Amino acid sequence: MAGLMSKLLKFKSIRTTIVLSFTVLIVSVVLIFATISYSRGEKVVFSIATDYVTQLNEQINRNIDTYISYMENVAQLEINNEDVKEYLFTYADAGKRAVIGETISAQFSVLRETRQDIHNIGIIGRDGSYLINDRYVTMNKNVDYHRMEWFQEALKGNTVLTTSHVQNIVADDYQWVVTLSNGITNPETGRVEGVFFIDLNYSLISSLCESIDLSNRGYVFIVDDQGNIIYHPKQQLIYSGVREENIEEILSNKGGSYLAADGDKIYFTAKSENTGWTVVGVSYKSEMMEQMNETRRMYVVLAILLLVLATVLAVIFSNALTKPIKELRKSMKEVETGNFDIHLEDSDAMNEIGHLQNSFRIMIYKIRQLIENNKTEQEAKRKSELRALQAQINPHFLYNTLDSIIWMAESSKTEEVIQMTSALSKLLRKSISNEDELVTVEREIDYVKEYLTIQKMRYQDKLEYEIHVDEEVLKVPIAKLVLQPLVENAIYHGIKYKEGKGLIQITGFVRGADVVIQIKDNGMGMEEEKLQSILVQTGPADSKRVGVQNVHSRLQLYYGKDYGVRYESKLGEGTTVSITVPYLR
């Protein structure tokens, strides 16, 4: 499992790894949350809806109960009111009755003014005497109130709460009301002989129900315990059969909620024990689903936005994280190719990568130092080598010259010995004692001239020489004592064994960026084999060859592999040796 994981996560770059793992993490978190919300969504929506509608129903019930119990209180007050009884049952003279009537109607007026929801309030005697609101109200003569249920039932001594109906007892007044009526007992006969009634404005109940907002299509209605509709927003549609409401089902359902047979409507019922009315809230399951789908869509949208955000963040994060790594890698690549001269900033990031960068920087710095040290050491080594070679050449020259002097002394050529010795001493003073590594070509030519003077003494007419060096070459610096050994070599190996006159020609000229000095002799020349080996040091220093090899080594040590000594030779015709040095001014 872990192996598979690491295999899966083996991406080419850290950034991809970070972005992907980030995204995978966010996706799974979002998915888990979405799934939970999704699966719990339905339950939650239904339970919220149930709570909400139930609360609303109970609130409506409480409000209605408050109204009704207020009316009941008023009714209790009025049916026990002595004035009311006297007005209805004692048939006193008209004058006194009018006074009592005044008092009662004043009371009614106060009640109606304090409670706008009371439409009518009145008392009616069995004999036809009545008092409604105030004394100026006349009854609707076309209506027989004796036939009204609320009147009949009240006369039986019951407290009646009607369903909603049009109150037509007052002339020219047709108001939708709910009527509460009570019987009034005649204290003399002990029988119920009058009726008190109070009409509660129906708009109070309807607006109470209409004010309830149960989503778009949801609605609230009220039925009484007989199944009569007190309020229903689609009352007319129900009567005309356009819409149906299964009242029986509602009445048989004691509180709580249930799903209607159509599978869409959900009924929430709450019955008031006080009024016997049942408040029914109707919600549509499809509408709830719609809401839920909306919520779900919101989840999806949110998830997508989160994903986009997470991806962007992951890219930014990983970029920020991998950028220094990448730079570090770039620097390392440079170093790999051998360029140590890179500029690495001191990272201010205090994280691992910062430390890494700093360490790398320090490492590069140390390597550079090592290289620097190495160079200095090499230089020192080269110099000491050079000095060693120099030291080698001096005695070599001395031996040769001293050999000549000996040879001349043997021949008793005193004059020549003196001349040569003085020339030697001059030469030594001029050159060998000179500590400088570099001298001008002109100086070198001078040495050679001195040397040739000495050699001419020895070889007499057998040695001729010509020197032709360009003006600009004369001032060019050159490692010292490079020409003399070559000239010496030309004499000893070229001219010495030649029969007849030998000629040494020395020329100096500029060729491109180089200065070339050629020493040409018309001596014996060399075989190919010898030519090949002339510059290669084989075995311990051979005194005969030491000169040429020494010069070549020194030139190469001094100027690099591109410079040095080159031989061209043909057997029997002569040898040309060229020195190439950089043209320095």
Place this chain on the structure above:
Amino acid sequence: MEKRKILIIIAAVLIAAAGIVFSVKIIMDTGTERPYIIYIPKRKSGTDFWVSLVAGAEMAAKENEAILEIVAPEEETDIEGQNRRILEAIEKKPDVIVVSPNSLEKNLEVLKQVKKAGIRLIYIDSVTSENIQDAIVATDNYQAGRKMGEYAKKNIDKSSVIGIVSHVKNSSTAEEREKGFRDALGDYASQIVEVVYSNSNYDIGYQEAMKLLEKYDIDCLACLNENSAVGAARAVVEKGLGGEILMIGFDNSTEEIKFLEEGVFSAIVVQRAYSMGYLGIETAVKSITQDTWPANIDSGSLLITKDNMYDPENQEVLFPFYGN
């Protein structure tokens, strides 16, 4: 290296853009298009009939989550005004235009333009002479007329003189009610002496009825709409003939109901205006949300007498309650 970076940025931008576009699309999808309906009734809600009808229409609009706009001409006789409003409604490009045409003929040309504009056309209450509508929701006026005739037939004899106070000549409702009335009367139909027109105006109705009463010894008077009924009843009461003449009214208003209570009217036929409005808008919605819908709906009528006027189902129709 640079190229890859650009590719990654482009990919990220594309993904982000796709995500946002997708999200926006989902959000947009939630708001399914609500049907937009304009209703042009015959007139401004002056009578209980129109109040009920509009209330029913609004209930249906609420229930179906439709946008309902109601623009009414001032008077039932204002055919010009109604035509103008229909033309204005076409400009607004609703899904459905619902009309209660004031004239059988004179609204026809304008209503044809509704169809031409590709807008559904639903009639409520009344029709035009040509069937260009997508559906009609109305009281079956012929049946309503028959109910009047059948009631009259039971209470008259061969010597009874019968008069009719109609409303607007050539209007579909007037013609159909009259036809139903005549058909139900059967042989008695020949006893109809004259048809007068109130032009849906109380005063004209009163005057015309007065003329009728003076001209003939009327025994039975059938009034074909509310204005005609109230106008005629005022005349009858003024003549002192309340309760003497068998009067049958049509539609309802407080005044008409009082006449019924007093016994001036023996019976009135009322339309289920609320249902009509409700079913009208419901059909309008169906006409754009469903493939098929009923083309002809009778919203119903009922005959109410003094004895049953306070029955729960009847008082609901007679005294429409709309939260006042």
